[in-house]
Amino acid sequence: xxxxxxxxxxxxxxxxxxxxxxxxxxxxxxxxxxxxxxxxxxxxxxxxxxxxxxxxxxxxxxxxxxxxxxxxxxxxxxxxxxxxxxxxxxxxxxxxxxxxxxxxxxxxxxxxxxxxxxxxxxxxxxxxxxxxxxxxxxxxxxxxxxxxxxxxxxxxxxxxxxxxxxxxxxxxxxxxxxxxxxxxxxxxxxxxxxxxxxxxxxxxxxxxxxxxxxxxxxxxxxxxxxxxxxxxxxxxxxxxxxxxxxxxxxxxxxxxxxxxxxxxxxxxx
Amino acid sequence: xxxxxxxxxxxxxxxxxxxxxxxxxxxxxxxxxxxxxxxxxxxxxxxxxxxxxxxxxxxxxxxxxxxxxxxxxxxxxxxxxxxxxxxxxxxxxxxxxxxxxxxxxxxxxxxxxxxxxxxxxxxxxxxxxxxxxxxxxxxxxxxxxxxxxxxxxxxxxxxxxxxxxxxxxx
Numbered sequence: 206x207x208x209x210x211x212x213x214x215x216x217x218x219x220x221x222x223x224x225x226x227x228x229x230x231x232x233x234x235x236x237x238x239x240x241x242x243x244x245x246x247x248x249x250x251x252x253x254x255x256x257x258x259x260x261x262x263x264x265x266x267x268x269x270x271x272x273x274x275x276x277x278x279x280x281x282x283x284x285x286x287x288x289x290x291x292x293x294x295x296x297x298x299x300x301x302x303x304x305x306x307x308x309x310x311x312x313x314x315x316x317x318x319x320x321x322x323x324x325x326x327x328x329x330x331x332x333x334x335x336x337x338x339x340x341x342x343x344x345x346x347x348x349x350x351x352x353x354x355x356x357x358x359x360x361x362x363x364x365x366x367x368x369x370x371x372x373x374x375x376x377x378x379x380x381x382x383x384x385x386x387x388x389x390x391x392x393x394x395x396x397x398x399x400x401x402x403x404x405x406x407x408x409x410x411x412x413x414x415x416x417x418x419x420x421x422x423x424x425x426x427x428x429x430x431x432x433x434x435x436x437x438x439x440x441x442x443x444x445x446x447x448x449x450x451x452x453x454x455x456x457x458x459x460x461x462x463x464x465x466x467x468x469x470x471x472x473x474x
Numbered sequence: 475x476x477x478x479x480x481x482x483x484x485x486x487x488x489x490x491x492x493x494x495x496x497x498x499x500x501x502x503x504x505x506x507x508x509x510x511x512x513x514x515x516x517x518x519x520x521x522x523x524x525x526x527x528x529x530x531x532x533x534x535x536x537x538x539x540x541x542x543x544x545x546x547x548x549x550x551x552x553x554x555x556x557x558x559x560x561x562x563x564x565x566x567x568x569x570x571x572x573x574x575x576x577x578x579x580x581x582x583x584x585x586x587x588x589x590x591x592x593x594x595x596x597x598x599x600x601x602x603x604x605x606x607x608x609x610x611x612x613x614x615x616x617x618x619x620x621x622x623x624x625x626x627x628x629x630x631x632x633x634x635x636x637x638x639x640x641x642x643x644x
Contacts, residue, residue, distance in 0.1 A: 238548050238554065238559075239548060240545060240546070240547040240548040240554065240559070241541050241542070241544040241545035241546075241547070242541050242544065243540055243542075244545065357559075359560070360560050383555065385555075472551055474552075
């Protein structure tokens with residue numbers, strides 16, 4: 206029951222970016238630039254209002270996909286989900302860049318039964334059994350979102366960063382663990398593997414509790430899907446883009462909602 | 475005696491070219507803090523495009539068990555980004571143990587490792603220090619290589635580094 210509730214709430218969260226942006230989903234690693242052969246990071250994952258204070262819901266770790274520098278998928282250790290946040294540890298023995306991703310691919314349905322509004326989230330093949338036969342005003346949306354962060358031991362590498370060509374994805378032009386204040390960083394946004402042009406991208410530094418404004422920076426992707434930010438201060442930036450289209454793979458769904466989020470650490474000079 | 479003069483002059487003319495060197499003094503300040511750890515220090519020569527022409531010294535805790543000492547190398551974050559992350563520690567002829575507070579003299583000779591042969595041009599000597607539960611600081615001294623005349627340059631650190639002097643001999 207609780208699980209279902211969390212899922213429904215998460216679902217609302219994932220749909221929100223298109224409307225008023227209230228809740229933010231994120232992963233924050235304890236370090237992104239790492240030296241030493243016996244290196245580990247510990248990671249928090251949650252949905253919250255403020256960055257990065259868990260105050261709403263924990264992230265669902267069944268969506269977690271970690272890719273090592275050699276391209277293999279690796280497992281987290283000590284994974285746990287609490288009231289407000291999930292947490293896990295990750296050994297980073299390989300030199301290069303690891304990609305940590307919460308991949309959410311599913312469907313979301315709004316419907317009415319006996320005049321009562323209901324909503325459901327799950328996998329596409331569960332759709333038929335999940336929605337009662339007497340449901341009215343059934344509206345199905347397909348969702349594809351990724352929430353990512355990156356950690357690098359030694360020299361940054363690209364082996365873990367290959368796009369899956371599903372939904373919105375980030376391709377680094379500037380290495381995601383090589384960001385410094387005052388320097389321009391450029392990335393490319395892909396939609397189903399093709400450059401995603403003219404999509405709004407925002408960036409907000411963490412520690413929002415200790416200032417009065419969000420201090421959101423925004424930009425848009427160019428015709429090649431590229432966008433850039435020049436980081437004014439050091440910190441953990443929450444970078445987010447969202448979009449929607451009608452290219453659904455589930456026939457009941459008329460609309461597809463897309464989201465991409467990355468937590469990127471910017472170090473001082 | 476008269477015969478010696480041309481010989482000495484001759485030596486004087488030939489020696490400097492062969493012995494161009496770079497003498498460096500790095501001061502680690504004595505700090506009155508409750509918990510003191512010797513700083514990690516990196517010294518390197520940077521080209522104008524910030525690429526590293528030579529790593530001259532890396533002082534870190536080599537004795538810690540299980541490679542714990544390498545865990546903090548990234549705290550020298552400029553060095554880590556420019557060069558450290560591409561290295562395998564220890565670096566032969568470059569890395570060594572941490573050093574106590576005081577003046578440390580280092581001498582590097584043109585054509586010999588770790589300085590090697592620098593192409594003529596404009597460079598920066600960079601000294602970066604990072605201290606466990608302390609601060610981090612980098613100082614830079616710009617210089618032209620090779621020096622036409624003996625040149626004395628210096629920089630003064632404010633927190634984690636003291637006086638830094640660079641003497642170049644043609």
